[in-house]
Amino acid sequence: xxxxxxxxxxxxxxxxxxxxxxxxxxxxxxxxxxxxxxxxxxxxxxxxxxxxxxxxxxxxxxxxxxxxxxxxxxxxxxxxxxxxxxxxxxxxxxxxxxxxxxxxxxxxxxxxxxxxxxxxxxxxxxxxxxxxxxxxxxxxxxxxxxxxxxxxxxxxxxxxxxxxxxxxxxxxxxxxxxxxxxxxx
Numbered sequence: 325x326x327x328x329x330x331x332x333x334x335x336x337x338x339x340x341x342x343x344x345x346x347x348x349x350x351x352x353x354x355x356x357x358x359x360x361x362x363x364x365x366x367x368x369x370x371x372x373x374x375x376x377x378x379x380x381x382x383x384x385x386x387x388x389x390x391x392x393x394x395x396x397x398x399x400x401x402x403x404x405x406x407x408x409x410x411x412x413x414x415x416x417x418x419x420x421x422x423x424x425x426x427x428x429x430x431x432x433x434x435x436x437x438x439x440x441x442x443x444x445x446x447x448x449x450x451x452x453x454x455x456x457x458x459x460x461x462x463x464x465x466x467x468x469x470x471x472x473x474x475x476x477x478x479x480x481x482x483x484x485x486x487x488x489x490x491x492x493x494x495x496x497x498x499x500x501x502x503x504x505x506x507x508x509x
Contacts, residue, residue, distance in 0.1 A: 335397040349383035384433035439468035
C-alpha cells in the first residue's frame with residue numbers, strides 16, 4: 325500500500341480508541357439519562373450506580389485526551405488523498421461531518437466536566453478527583469447538563485452519518501475510503 329493511501333498508524337489507533345470510548349460513554353450516558361440517579365440505584369444498587377457515573381466521567385476525560393492527540397496527529401501529518409477522489413457532494417458532507425465530530429467530541433466532555441463541577445459533584449478520572457475549575461452553581465449546572473445532552477444527541481446523529489458513509493463507500497462504492505482508517509492494511 326502506498327504511504328499516502330492511509331492515515332499514519334497512531335492516528336488510526338486513536339480513531340478506533342475514540343470510537344470505543346465514545347460508544348461506551350454514550351451507552352452509559354444514555355442509561356443514566358433515561359433512568360436518572362434514583363431509578364438506577366433502585367435497579368442496580370448504589371455501588372454499581374456510582375461505578376457507572378465514575379466510568380462515564382472517566383470515559384469523557386479519556387475522549388478529551390484522545391481527541392487532543394487526534395487533533396495533534398491530524399495537524400502534524402499528511403491527510404491521505406481519496407483515491408478515487410470524492411465528488412463535490414461527498415467531499416462537502418464528509419468534511420462537514422468530520423469537522424462537526426471533532427468539535428462535538430471536544431465540546432461534549434468539556435460541557436460534562438463543567439456541568440459536573442457546577443453541580444457540586446466530583447469530576448473523576450478513574451479514582452482521581454480532578455479540579456472542577458468552576459464553583460457550584462446549580463442553575464448553571466442544569467443549563468450545562470442540558471447542552472451536554474443536546475450535544476450527545478447531535479453526536480449520535482453525526483456518528484450515524486459517519487458510519488453510514490463508511491458503509492456506503494465500503495459496500496456500495498467499493499472504493500478505497502475504508503482502508504484509510506483500517507488497522508489491518
